Amino acid sequence: MFSDYTMNELGAIFAMQGFAGLILFSVFVLMALGLAIIFGQMGVINMAHGEFMILGAYVTYLTSNLFADYLPSVFGLYFFVAMILAFIASGALGLFVEWVMIRHLYKRPLDTLLATWGLSLILQQVYRSVFGAREVGVSIPDWMMGSLPMTDMIEVPINGIFVMVLATGISLAVYFMMYRSSWGLQVRAISQNRMMADAVGINTAWTDRLTFGIGCGVAGVAGSAFTMIGSTGPTAGQLYIVDTFLVVVFGGAASLLGTIASAFSISQAQSIMEFFLSGSMAKVLTLLTVVGILMIRPQGLFTLKLRK
Amino acid sequence: MLNVENLRAAYGESEVLHGLNLVVEPGEIVAIMGRNGMGKTTLMRTLMGIIAESGGETRVGPMSVSGKKPHQRVASGIAYVPQGRMIFSSMTVQENIETGLTVTGSSKIPEDIYDLFPVLKEMRSRRGGNLSGGQQQQLAIARALASNPKVLLLDEPTEGIQPSIIREMARTLRDIRDKTDLTIVVSEQVLSFALDVADRVIVIENGTFVHDAPRAGLDEAKVSKFLSV
Numbered sequence: 387m388f389s390d391y392t393m394n395e396l397g398a399i400f401a402m403q404g405f406a407g408l409i410l411f412s413v414f415v416l417m418a419l420g421l422a423i424i425f426g427q428m429g430v431i432n433m434a435h436g437e438f439m440i441l442g443a444y445v446t447y448l449t450s451n452l453f454a455d456y457l458p459s460v461f462g463l464y465f466f467v468a469m470i471l472a473f474i475a476s477g478a479l480g481l482f483v484e485w486v487m488i489r490h491l492y493k494r495p496l497d498t499l500l501a502t503w504g505l506s507l508i509l510q511q512v513y514r515s516v517f518g519a520r521e522v523g524v525s526i527p528d529w530m531m532g533s534l535p536m537t538d539m540i541e542v543p544i545n546g547i548f549v550m551v552l553a554t555g556i557s558l559a560v561y562f563m564m565y566r567s568s569w570g571l572q573v574r575a576i577s578q579n580r581m582m583a584d585a586v587g588i589n590t591a592w593t594d595r596l597t598f599g600i601g602c603g604v605a606g607v608a609g610s611a612f613t614m615i616g617s618t619g620p621t622a623g624q625l626y627i628v629d630t631f632l633v634v635v636f637g638g639a640a641s642l643l644g645t646i647a648s649a650f651s652i653s654q655a656q657s658i659m660e661f662f663l664s665g666s667m668a669k670v671l672t673l674l675t676v677v678g679i680l681m682i683r684p685q686g687l688f689t690l691k692l693r694k
Numbered sequence: 695m696l697n698v699e700n701l702r703a704a705y706g707e708s709e710v711l712h713g714l715n716l717v718v719e720p721g722e723i724v725a726i727m728g729r730n731g732m733g734k735t736t737l738m739r740t741l742m743g744i745i746a747e748s749g750g751e752t753r754v755g756p757m758s759v760s761g762k763k764p765h766q767r768v769a770s771g772i773a774y775v776p777q778g779r780m781i782f783s784s785m786t787v788q789e790n791i792e793t794g795l796t797v798t799g800s801s802k803i804p805e806d807i808y809d810l811f812p813v814l815k816e817m818r819s820r821r822g823g824n825l826s827g828g829q830q831q832q833l834a835i836a837r838a839l840a841s842n843p844k845v846l847l848l849d850e851p852t853e854g855i856q857p858s859i860i861r862e863m864a865r866t867l868r869d870i871r872d873k874t875d876l877t878i879v880v881s882e883q884v885l886s887f888a889l890d891v892a893d894r895v896i897v898i899e900n901g902t903f904v905h906d907a908p909r910a911g912l913d914e915a916k917v918s919k920f921l922s923v
Binding site for chain 1: 742744765768769773774776780782783784788792793794796797801820837838841874896
């Protein structure tokens with residue numbers, strides 16, 4: 387399959403597909419971070435995570451319209467406001483959902499799976515009723531348009547670079563919160579031994595709610611970033627949720643670094659193979675490889691070695 | 695300091711603690727002794743709120759903690775060192791102690807905790823899971839002390855620990871009590887440790903207290919008889 391191209395062209399293809407893979411990687415990381423935090427602490431598989439992301443995307447869409455109508459002079463900056471609003475909206479919805487539904491279903495993995503799947507259907511219909519079934523796109527500010535020519539054959543889009551910078555920033559922020567803040571300390575204590583965390587004085591019920599909110603909020607920011615590279619529809623979240631689960635499981639559920647490494651390898655493999663094979667063939671090969679590796683290493687890519 | 699009245703606990707239909715009464719004075723160290731399955735751990739877990747009491751009342755000072763969750767009891771002044779230590783093994787020694795600070799609102803570990811356990815200061819950036827059994831036991835005690843408790847509960851602290859460290863632990867516990875007037879309740883199977891550490895020895899059998907005597911004038915032969923299988 388490589389024989390149709392010259393070495394030069396192949397190099398350019400790998401570079402550009404590699405870059406497209408990096409953008410996909412950024413979205414995966416933003417999605418998977420939230421999912422991994424929630425799964426790591428509470429063992430809850432949140433099937434509606436994609437819809438929390440799409441909520442962030444719709445908030446970004448609304449903010450961009452608002453800025454276009456009322457504040458056109460500072461339109462270039464709307465995205466930063468949108469990102470914060472997306473975090474707040476998705477986070478608040480997360481807190482509410484945890485309070486109404488999830489907290490009654492802890493320790494019942496199958497029930498949470500069904501309940502959050504139902505929630506995802508409800509949210510999809512809400513989006514459809516409010517925003518319409520058609521996909522909406524935001525207008526990207528001028529400074530994010532266009533691309534940077536690296537060589538005559540390789541160009542990288544600026545919005546892609548922006549999304550990558552954003553993903554790096556959010557990952558660092560989450561890492562910092564997990565390992566330097568008191569919330570992070572409590573989260574890690576709870577995910578290791580919930581009973582003992584309670585018995586050293588940690589309010590586990592409140593920490594659970596906060597964690598669920600933060601995880602969903604990060605998904606909202608992912609949705610914000612997502613509008614820069616794709617259009618937003620009621621079911622767009624569904625397209626990403628399976629891949630995101632794959633990333634979390636492959637990375638090892640308790641490890642942030644593993645999540646990032648696995649997002650990187652899966653997105654790169656997808657993106658480069660997609661160019662040479664068909665999209666579904668690329669997916670089949672990635673899935674088979676991941677399944678194969680998980681059979682040998684069921685704990686995922688990264689785990690800690692400790693005395694038991 | 696710790697007042698327990700008619701405390702009952704049950705697993706489903708089968709009652710394990712049948713109305714226990716216990717008064718521990720401030721600064722007193724009490725050892726609860728008994729064979730396996732007599733209710734020592736259940737008593738500790740019920741005092742901590744991990745198992746909900748099915749009847750009776752528990753007070754710390756004037757404050758009732760009955761019906762409260764474990765983290766609320768920690769805020770009321772009870773601290774707990776569980777059987778098997780249960781330290782957070784993937785977190786560092788320092789982080790382990792910091793989890794105990796949660797209810798105090800402070801984020802800095804008081805220096806006197808490291809003074810009691812200098813080895814923990816030396817190893818503060820090691821992961822808890824990589825410590826030896828004796829060091830993990832010290833860490834579990836340090837973590838409990840970090841919440842600045844009035845009552846410290848220890849569940850079989852000598853389990854799986856070598857004799858020289860057991861003697862040192864008895865010394866440390868008495869040391870802490872002398873310095874801070876902490877009330878300590880320790881469940882134990884090893885009579886020599888109980889005699890080393892406690893002011894008073896209580897024997898539990900099938901969920902009721904069957905013997906209660908100060909250490910001075912304790913009939914060792916009688917207690918041994920309760921403990922032998």
